[in-house]
Amino acid sequence: MSSVDRRDVKKSSRIQISRGMRTVLIGLAALYLASALIAPTSVSRIAQMGMLPFAAALAIVGLGQTMVIQQGGIDLSVAGSVSLAVVIVTWGPDRHDNRLIPAVLAAFGAAIITGLINGFLITRTKLNSIVATLGTNAILYGVMMGLSGGSPRRTTERLSNFTNNKIFGLPHSIWFGVIVTIIVTVILKRTVFGRRFEAVGANARAARAAGLKVGRYQMSAYVNAQILYCIAGIILGGVISQPTAYQGDDYVLPSVAVVVLGGTSLLGGRGFPAASAISALFLKQLDMFVLSLGVPYGVRTLVISLSLMIGIAIYAVNWSSIRQKLMRNSKSRTLSSASA
Amino acid sequence: MASSIGLVAVMAASTLTATASSAAGLPSWCGPKKITMGFTDGFGGNSWRLVTTAAVREEVKLCPNVTKLYYADGQGKTDKAISDIKGMVAKGVKALVVFPDSGQAMLPALRSAYKAGVVTVPYRVWAGGVAGKDYNIFIGSDFVLAGKLWGNWIKKNLPNGGNILSLSGPAGNSQGVDEAKGLQSVLGSDPKYKFIGTQPYEVTNWDPGKAQEVLTAAIAKYPNIDVITTDFGPSIVSALQAAVSSGWKVPAIAGSDGNVLGCFYADNKATQPNFKMMTVSTQNDHSRLATDWAIALATGGKVPAQKAYPSTAFEDSVSGKPSPVQCRKDLPGDVYLSAKMSGAAQAKLKTN
Numbered sequence: 001m002s003s004v005d006r007r008d009v010k011k012s013s014r015i016q017i018s019r020g021m022r023t024v025l026i027g028l029a030a031l032y033l034a035s036a037l038i039a040p041t042s043v044s045r046i047a048q049m050g051m052l053p054f055a056a057a058l059a060i061v062g063l064g065q066t067m068v069i070q071q072g073g074i075d076l077s078v079a080g081s082v083s084l085a086v087v088i089v090t091w092g093p094d095r096h097d098n099r100l101i102p103a104v105l106a107a108f109g110a111a112i113i114t115g116l117i118n119g120f121l122i123t124r125t126k127l128n129s130i131v132a133t134l135g136t137n138a139i140l141y142g143v144m145m146g147l148s149g150g151s152p153r154r155t156t157e158r159l160s161n162f163t164n165n166k167i168f169g170l171p172h173s174i175w176f177g178v179i180v181t182i183i184v185t186v187i188l189k190r191t192v193f194g195r196r197f198e199a200v201g202a203n204a205r206a207a208r209a210a211g212l213k214v215g216r217y218q219m220s221a222y223v224n225a226q227i228l229y230c231i232a233g234i235i236l237g238g239v240i241s242q243p244t245a246y247q248g249d250d251y252v253l254p255s256v257a258v259v260v261l262g263g264t265s266l267l268g269g270r271g272f273p274a275a276s277a278i279s280a281l282f283l284k285q286l287d288m289f290v291l292s293l294g295v296p297y298g299v300r301t302l303v304i305s306l307s308l309m310i311g312i313a314i315y316a317v318n319w320s321s322i323r324q325k326l327m328r329n330s331k332s333r334t335l336s337s338a339s340a
Numbered sequence: 341m342a343s344s345i346g347l348v349a350v351m352a353a354s355t356l357t358a359t360a361s362s363a364a365g366l367p368s369w370c371g372p373k374k375i376t377m378g379f380t381d382g383f384g385g386n387s388w389r390l391v392t393t394a395a396v397r398e399e400v401k402l403c404p405n406v407t408k409l410y411y412a413d414g415q416g417k418t419d420k421a422i423s424d425i426k427g428m429v430a431k432g433v434k435a436l437v438v439f440p441d442s443g444q445a446m447l448p449a450l451r452s453a454y455k456a457g458v459v460t461v462p463y464r465v466w467a468g469g470v471a472g473k474d475y476n477i478f479i480g481s482d483f484v485l486a487g488k489l490w491g492n493w494i495k496k497n498l499p500n501g502g503n504i505l506s507l508s509g510p511a512g513n514s515q516g517v518d519e520a521k522g523l524q525s526v527l528g529s530d531p532k533y534k535f536i537g538t539q540p541y542e543v544t545n546w547d548p549g550k551a552q553e554v555l556t557a558a559i560a561k562y563p564n565i566d567v568i569t570t571d572f573g574p575s576i577v578s579a580l581q582a583a584v585s586s587g588w589k590v591p592a593i594a595g596s597d598g599n600v601l602g603c604f605y606a607d608n609k610a611t612q613p614n615f616k617m618m619t620v621s622t623q624n625d626h627s628r629l630a631t632d633w634a635i636a637l638a639t640g641g642k643v644p645a646q647k648a649y650p651s652t653a654f655e656d657s658v659s660g661k662p663s664p665v666q667c668r669k670d671l672p673g674d675v676y677l678s679a680k681m682s683g684a685a686q687a688k689l690k691t692n
Binding site (some may be wrong): 005014038041042044045046047049050051053095141145153154164166236239241242243244245247249250267287288291292294295296297298 | 511530553577
């Protein structure tokens with residue numbers, strides 16, 4: 001083994017902070033600094049308390065999407081899953097506290113079934129994940145509309161207290177975001193399951209050759225993702241006292257954006273769940289920042305899209321090859337002008 | 341309430357005339373031709389729309405010559421709302437009531453339905469176009485008047501002026517724009533009143549989640565908010581609750597009614613000295629007038645006298661007129677006590 005190889009092994013040691021995490025943390029620090037300097041109210045307690053529960057929900061959705069993307073898939077059933085969970089836990093109890101727990105269990109049941117359907121379609125029938133999850137999304141919407149007619153009821157008192165009561169000055173919803181992020185990160189980064197899960201995502205054939213039950217790991221990604229969307233839906237149902245039936249619609253693209261911002265490759269393989277969760281905080285603080293700037297709605301949308309484009313371009317564009325190409329071009333131009 | 345009483349009176353009167361003229365006792369707007377009818381909603385996913393759609397169903401039941409009513413929900417997507425209209429035309433409906441949430445983007449679809457010979461009645465949101473060319477008639481509401489009602493209440497109850505924060509639905513929606521015009525016409529020339537936040541209103545898409553983010557940002561940005569105006573009162577309650585739990589003082593609210601908002605007032609009035617509230621009727625019965633028009637034109641009935649649904653005051657915590665703030669703890673938060681349909685009947689509604 002050459003010395004170069006040995007250095008590579010050292011680099012990927014387990015305590016290393018990923019490039020995605022570094023970028024996101026720097027971005028987040030810069031954003032909070034800019035917020036404090038340019039729009040100081042966006043970091044005030046009231047603004048943060050209003051924003052953080054939504055960041056927690058997005059973080060949890062992002063963790064689910066991270067797992068799916070690690071397996072080389074993409075999950076577009078986020079909208080339907082989150083909306084269905086919101087509808088089941090609000091419409092189901094219909095303001096009766098004693099019916100809340102059965103409703104929550106039903107929501108998890110629905111999530112597991114959805115995950116199994118997604119997993120089956122993608123791993124067994126080899127359907128493209130975009131097509132499969134889009135189809136499932138339509139079914140979820142159908143079920144949701146069939147159940148509630150598109151009108152969820154008001155959150156029950158118990159669910160509202162469950163998400164909004166505070167521990168150490170922070171509402172439970174935020175703690176849920178933190179705890180779920182820690183659990184998913186530990187499972188993916190510190191357990192045998194997690195390492196095998198990454199191996200399957202990086203190269204399913206090699207993993208199969210190594211004796212791993214590939215289908216089972218891929219299936220687990222879709223089921224776990226649905227469970228996470230369901231948790232996010234329950235939190236949203238509690239945070240928003242009178243949710244709409246389409247509460248999940250706002251989470252599809254952001255869920256993919258936080259995964260990409262967190263540095264997980266859309267081609268699958270290594271995943272960075274904690275970085276995805278922090279990207280969710282970044283996106284929501286960005287929303288809060290532009291809201292607090294008080295610029296018109298159109299400008300607000302533009303600022304958010306531009307920041308996302310820049311963030312994603314950091315990973316998606318092969319900057320070194322562009323630089324080389326540019327240098328080559330300028331060199332050849334100098335050469336041709338010299339020869340002329 | 342006044343509006344619904346007014347409408348009931350109009351309908352009762354029209355029913356009486358109809359009874360005089362027809363043995364069956366049908367309302368005058370219900371003509372002899374048998375038709376099928378469609379109702380398309382741009383966005384059906386909240387309780388306000390649930391009650392509004394149920395109002396259409398109730399109205400259609402009054403006229404047995406409408407043999408079937410189809411409903412479609414655009415789910416907030418313009419493309420779906422457009423294809424819903426096309427779908428209705430393909431089904432062969434003779435009358436179509438449309439809530440064109442996406443505004444002018446819906447005009448080509450409305451026009452194509454109208455040109456295909458379907459009686460097309462958009463209502464509530466202005467989609468541009470000309471009646472008799474792009475659709476039969478637009479049944480609007482006087483939202484400028486709603487803004488004026490808020491403005492007059494603010495002038496009376498905050499005579500020393502104050503900072504006004506306005507919230508409405510999607511960017512550029514005609515309802516929000518007109519309400520802002522009404523507010524401006526009453527308070528705009530008086531320097532004591534200052535309009536804060538994005539003008540003409542902060543965009544919330546009438547989504548409680550979005551409203552919560554927008555309102556918390558505004559509360560943080562402006563330490564002195566004296567009045568909040570909102571045309572979907574219930575959608576801001578979760579944001580108000582979150583802010584109250586952070587120690588914020590609730591200002592005066594000029595909004596539209598909803599049981600959840602009324603109960604929020606009842607729960608907080610003792611501890612919030614600045615919290616006064618007035619609401620205009622949230623107008624769930626606006627859809628009834630549009631339905632009457634569509635049925636009248638398609639079945640050959642007598643068209644209603646009203647061409648726009650009136651804006652009326654509903655609750656006032658200060659004067660108690662036309663009604664004190666109402667809170668029915670025995671009913672869900674998402675019923676609208678200003679509607680013609682009773683709160684208990686609304687609570688039983690399950691599906692669109």
